[in-house]
C-alpha cells in the first residue's frame with residue numbers, strides 16, 4: 001500500500017491552495033491537495049482583474065491549476081477535512097478528512113490518489129493522512145442579507161467587489177444595500193462606476209450628516225426605507241421594492257454578506273487569531289505562517305479581502321516558505337545521520 005505520509009498537505013484547492021501546491025510540486029515535494037470543491041467565486045460566470053486570465057470562468061482557472069499541479073506530481077483527493085492534530089513527536093500534522101469517492105476519481109490523476117480514495121471507502125468515509133507541513137487554504141463563505149430575491153442573483157448582478165465586476169456594470173443603475181457601518185466604504189466607492197447610484201441605508205440607521213452630505217455632493221441618492229424584495233427577470237436584477245411599496249429600478253446591487261472562515265477543523269491546535277472588521281481570522285506573518293511553525297494559512301481564510309491574484313500570490317509565497325522548512329528538516333536529518341555514523 002502506498003504511504004499516506006506526504007511532505008506537504010494543502011487543504012483547499014482554490015486559487016491559493018493550488019498555487020501553493022504548484023510551488024511545492026515544483027520543489028519535488030510529495031504533496032496532497034484535499035479539496036471540498038466549492039470555491040467562493042463559483043457563483044460568478046466570469047472572473048475579472050486577474051492579469052492574463054481576465055474574463056475566463058473561475059472554475060476554468062482551477063481546472064488549469066489542477067492540471068498544472070498534477071504535471072508536477074501533486075496528488076488530489078476530494079473531501080472535507082474535519083480535524084487536524086499534531087503528530088506525537090511534533091514532526092508534522094495528522095489530517096482527518098471525509099472523502100467523496102465519485103469526485104475523487106474525477107480529480108485523481110495518480111495511483112496514490114486512488115489509494116487515498118480506497119482508504120476513504122475502507123474507513124466508512126474517513127481517511128487519515130500525515131505530512132511534515134500543512135497549508136490551509138479553505139476560504140470563506142458569504143452569508144447574504146436575508147432579503148427575498150437577493151441570493152438568486154449573487155455573482156451575476158448582486159456583487160460585492162467593484163474591482164471584480166464594476167466595469168461590467170459601469171454607467172448602469174447601481175445600488176449599495178447597506179448591511180453594516182462597513183457599507184459606508186462601499187457607498188463611497190461604488191459611485192466611481194456610475195453616476196446613477198443609490199444607497200439603501202435602512203440597516204445602518206440614520207447616516208452621519210457629514211457622510212450623507214458627502215454622498216449627496218456626488219449625486220448619490222439615499223433611500224432610508226428598508227428593502228423588502230429584490231426584483232429580477234430570472235437572469236439579472238431589475239429593481240428593489242422598499243417597505244413603503246415603492247419599486248426602484250436598479251441594474252446591479254453591491255452588498256456585503258457576513259463572512260464565515262472555514263477553519264473549524266483547526267480548533268484543537270488553538271492557533272493565534274486576529275480581529276478584523278469582518279470577524280476573527282487566523283493570524284499569519286508576511287509569508288502566511290500561523291502561530292504554529294508547520295502550518296500556513298493563505299487566501300481568504302487569513303485575508304478575507306484577497307481577490308484571486310492576491311490569493312495566488314499568497315500561495316506562491318507560502319509554498320516557497322514551507323519548502324524551506326522541509327529543507328531545514330532535511331539538513332537536520334542529514335547532520336544527524338552524519339554525526340551518528
Ligand SMILES: Cc1cc2nc3c(=O)[nH]c(=O)nc-3n(C[C@H](O)[C@H](O)[C@H](O)COP(=O)(O)OP(=O)(O)OC[C@H]3O[C@@H](n4cnc5c(N)ncnc54)[C@H](O)[C@@H]3O)c2cc1C
Nearest residue numbers: 012014015016036037038040041048081139299300307308
Ligand atoms: C461572487 C464572487 C465573485 C468573485 N469574483 C472575483 C473576480 O472576478 N476576481 C477576483 O479576483 N476575485 C473574485 N472573487 C473573490 C474570490 O472568490 C477569492 O479571492 C478567491 O476565491 C480566494 O481563493 P481561496 O483559494 O482563498 O478560496 P476559495 O477559492 O474559496 O477556495 C477554497 C477551497 O477550499 C475548499 N474547502 C473549504 N473547507 C474545506 C475543508 N474543510 N476541507 C477541504 N476543502 C475545503 C472549498 O471547497 C474551496 O474549493 C469573487 C468572490 C465572489 C463571492
